[in-house]
Amino acid sequence: MNIYLLRHGETESNSKKVYYGKLDVELNQKGKAQSEAAGSKLKEIKFNKVYTSTMKRAVQTAQIAVKNKECEFIKDKRINEMNLGVFEGKNYEENQRDYPEEWKRWTEDWKSYAPPKGESYIEFYNKIKGFIEDIIKQNDEDILIVTHGGVIKSIYAYILGENLDLFWKFGTKNGDLTLIKYEYGNFYIDSIVHCEE
Template structure:
């Protein structure tokens, strides 16, 4: 199996460096262009399944990238971005100022701390891992997952045997395409491509 991971295109919230997962925002013009260019790299591949999160930025990315009108997208809430709760729509400095004690707890224990009304990284990891395990049990050749940067970096952690500290060792830029291969019971990162 080849599992293609496509991060959604740029949004204004990305550009402003806001924390957002649950906020449902659209691509900006740059994000639309990135999605179309990603589509050029994917156009020769016949996908058995295409998964998107519940957020419209992933649906828009898939539609602009694959531009064939009959996509049969499968929405799966397990590949939504992490829910930042009351931190949503705020940048690092705003969080530090408005939630000083929560900010300290977040820094001290980022894996277990959940922002007010949000989820912890440990909870986030569990649902991503469950999604990945389900996908690997399907006997399909090519699967596309259009999702979010945090989800993709978490899938890398799953591939690297659950080492959560490696989450911070990877970048995931808008419309990056990663290929994860699953062969003979072995899961590995085959490539990561940046859309120019």
């Protein structure tokens, strides 16, 4: 099984470097160009299914990148970006200033602590784990998952032995394309490509 992971293209929130997960924003022009660039690398692949989060930025990226409308498109909220609650829409300095106690607790216990009105990383990770475990039961040959940076890094952590600390050992840029292979009950990362616009 070939599992392609595509991080959505850039949004204005990305360019402003604010924290956002549940905020439902659209791609900017650069993000649309990144999606086109990813699509050029995927044009020869006949996907059995294309999974996206329910967020506009992921759906738009999938629609631009995948020209073959014959494949099945499935939205799944389990691969939405992490809900950061009151931290959403603010940058690093603003969150430290506006929520000093909550920020301190989050940075000291990033796995278990949920920001007010948000979710903990463990809650977020468990949804993604369930999604991937359902995917591999489908036994499709080629699937595309268009999602978010936090989701992709969590998938890496899962396939590399459920080591949640590995979340911080990977970068992921807007428009990045990863190929993960699942063969004989094992995962491995085959490639990670930056799809520049």
